[in-house]
Amino acid sequence: MAKRVGIEVSLAIAEMAKLANVDVVAAYPITPQTHIVEHLAQLVANGELDAAYIPVESEHSAMSACLGASAVGARTFTATAGQGLELMHEVLYVASSMQLPVVMTVANRALSAPLSVWGDHSDVMSVRDTGWIQIFTENGQEVVDNLLCAFRIAEDPEVLLPVMIHLDGFHLSHMIEPLFLPQPSEVEQFIPPNRYPFPLNPGKPVTMGAFAPPIIYSETKKAQQANLEASKAVILHCWEDFGHHFKRYYSPVESYLSEGARVLLLTMGSFSETAMAAIDKMRQEGKDVGLLKLRLWRPFPFKEIRQAVKNADVLIILDRALSFGGPGGPVCSEIRSALYHEQNRPKVISFVGGLGGRDITVAGFEYIVNRGIQISQTGSEQEFEIFGVRE
Amino acid sequence: MTKPESELTWKDLEIGSIVTEPGNASQYQTGDWRSQRPTLNHDRCVKCGICSIFCPEGCIEQNADGYFEANLFYCKGCGICARECWTQAITMMEEEE
């Protein structure tokens, strides 16, 4: 039986990596990810986790070392945040393109300048197109559950793609809360050993990372796209199997009191919990409001999003990142585009908020919903509104 | 034999575009880059093999008679072998001659 413990989410992540018996951790400390890698280093130092902890000199090298370790067939894990993810940027593409199944947790953080160590999704959005499988989480339990799934999905012979688990910096990473950690035997049963099909091995030499002239580059990218799309079936199956084993269920788009609601709010990450509280309150007041939570960010769940919003009149989306000079929040613009060809589609209203660690309270979400409804009726001169900014 | 790139479809690619056939570049002819070819004067050759060690292509091989001859499928005609041959047994000839 899984044990219910009070533990800081960052430490639980490290404990889950230990349960997954990772072989190599290469990491560089950055707020608010530090507690994850500190605890991993401690687990290795204590002999509780038999892994190589490589204290690299930068995030660029962290991800690069992960590539190397993964390429020899090692189960590989790292964690980063904000600027660290930015410094990894080009390496992220390599991990996905070369199909190296690295698993990473990202304690989501705003981007400089000005420097901010606090949470938002600017870092997530800047790595949107890197070809990684990306999953949002809203509490510690979801983080560890999806981290467990991440190893299985990444290393699945049908997938072999890196996976990023997003958790909001501080709001999730630094929270001590109750959660269930599985028993080692349950983990062993749930994730088979990593059997990378073409590891670097002198017994069977392969060339990895050959370069592609124009005559073949498009084919490599088509293969990558097809592979990432196809991973969705494996992800869904993994969540289903996870539910079967652990009685906690995940899906690409999750809903809360959204059945038949004319107005839908969509959020991702830890803010979804506050949003739920707001929806509770508004429902009690008799308002026809529901909540959607985006869990699977890549591959993007087109079908599920269309299904989830098809009966709504208004869809209000709160992004925690800005696309400067662009069409509004990145998640919103994707969803809008996903709905463009639909016969029946809600009006899509874009808000950006919670930047650089700014909290949004229950009252804040109420405002967003009410204002969203208002905009849907009267229209707005702006493509999107930034919530809670002092004018 | 590896399929030429112009015939490969995306489905032909191995995961991560890995190349699983070691050294298959040896199918690729670099000999047509050459504008001059090394020719060996067997009388002067002492079969020391110094030409083979200095060949950037690694295409100079010892034949059954013990002479070192450039494999013209690969030889790009740099002339290092001729320059480094201390018995001056190798001369570079224009391809047209």
Add this chain to the structure above:
Amino acid sequence: MDKYTVFVPRLVTKKEIFAPGHRACIGCGEALAVRLACKALGQNVIIVNATGCMEIVSSQLPYTSWRVPWIHTLFENTAAVASGIEAGLKVMARKGKQITQGVGVVAMAGDGGTSDIGLQALSGALERGHNFLYICFDNEAYMNTGIQRSSATPFGASTTTSPAGKISIGQLTWKKNMPAIAAAHNIPYVATACPSYPFDLMAKVKKGIEISGPAYIHILSVCPTGWRCPTDLTVRIGRLAVETGIFPLYEVENGEYKLSFKFPQLRPVADYMKLQGRFRHLSEKTIKEIQHRVDKEYTRLVEKAI
């Protein structure tokens, strides 16, 4: 000339690990150096290659010149990738997951990938003490992209980004001393080599891969394209670099310097420079200045060597 040059077949394995069919320029000293290094490394290695000439010429999809496991990811991260491979192999062997034992890990990069953009990753990997060999193939500029200067470009060389002009003599800085930087990490083995001295090169590579801990070998690789010299002079010019003291061959074993070849009298640097178009614009005065600097540095090196 190297004293072992005769009867090569008895001394060198015929096996070509770096297969022909690679697309290096005619007369490429770097391809030669790689080929020789691979002979010394043998087959129980994994090679990590930085972006650069050797990567481009050896791995055009769907072909590869490599007969050992080989990986290229990016330009500046070669040492970091190597450290992940080394750590991965070690831990998996310990956990009983790895079948092949005693696999050597070798990182290869050019001078730009080593002394410029990859310096941080290299320093990190050397400092952390990974058991791997890093080989820098130094052709003294970014040749792959069209002969742009790097920090390894010698003083006075004209490149496309340090061009000689009416008011400039070309590169205005002195070549970064990468072997000294590597040695400053207190690693067990640092060496310089040049394919014009093939047996010395192979012996050093063999030593580098066999030594436990990080090893660094800096190989001067003549580039006829970038140095603007005839393709048949590749080996000769490399030899002149050594004989003039411009690129002395030495080892640093556990901090102790040892010259590989001692010359009672160095040849004048002009002998080396006059063969290369990249130095053709230099005045007597500048060449004298370079001679002075080379003499000084060579003397310093001799003093350090036992």
Add this chain to the structure above:
Amino acid sequence: MINSAPLVEIRWHGRGGQGAVTSAELVARAAINEGRYAQAFPSFGPERRGAPVLAFVRISSKQPIRVRAEIAQPDVVVVLDPGLLRIVNVTSGLKPKGMLVINTRRPFQDIESEVKAQWQLATIDATRIARELLGVPIVNTTMIGALLRATGVIKLESLLEPIRQRFGRLAERNIDAMKKAYQETVLKE
């Protein structure tokens, strides 16, 4: 009564390095061990030794906690360092009838006269107890004793396991300090 509220929110005031975050963590873990829902977290951002810091605890007996914001309107405020009273508005947002637990050498009545009547007050000379029993003026476990006495928000026994896990061989002395503080805490009955 605070201990019967559906959601109790506690804010800790200390200085970086004094263990406010540890206190919060221990209390939350004790509540979780009791089968309740709880949450503990530091003020988000960089911390520096000596600088005033905050830590937060939420305890809920019935429902999972969905709010992750810093606590602006606490039910309880715990002050680890008496010096903070001069420089920080520790009662900021403290709910009416909320509890203020202060580490001070000064007599209860002195403090009481300075605190507004709308709040409850508990005082303890935690520094003295910590020095006596731990040999160092680190009051994190001691102040937990005072908090428990003042609010009854958790059972004293529930703290034993988290403290033992956290402090190892120093655990028993910390438990003694907590118990002593529990006994010596002064409040208006």
